[in-house]
Amino acid sequence: MPAAPNPVVTLSFEAEVIVWRGPSPYFFAPLPPEAGAEVRRIARAVSYGWGVVPVEAKIAEVVFTTSLFPKPDTYLLPLKDMVRRKADITAGDRVVVELTVKLSPP
Structure with missing residues (x-):
């Protein structure tokens, strides 16, 4: 993965893709508890609002770049359609994720 500007933490984990069927379906890769705890440790320093x-x-x-959504016990990595199509993944698939948390823009 190319070096991200202002990297703070780099994590690697495996997750099962889930779907939330609201008005529009959204797909996410939930961070495992230990990865979520590591992100939560630095979240105040890197979040740019609403805890993302x-x-x-x-x-x-x-x-791809995106923002993690906070949940009470972890974070969710949103998977846009473009990402899912290119990586050929859908709900229920297990994926290996390399993740770099970045400082929020000034």
Whole structure:
């Protein structure tokens, strides 16, 4: 994965892709508890509002930027349609994620 500007923490984990079927379906890779705890440790320093945390992620060979959504016990990595199509993943798939938490823009 290319070096992200202002990297703070780099994590690697495996997760099962989940879907939330609200008005529009959203797909997420939940961070395992230990990875969520590491992000929570630095969240105040990197969040740019509402507790979201800017990251660069890599699944398969697909590199993308997004923000983690906070949940009471972990964070959710949103998977946009473009990412899911390029990486050929859907709900229930297990994915290996490389994640770099970045400092929020000034």
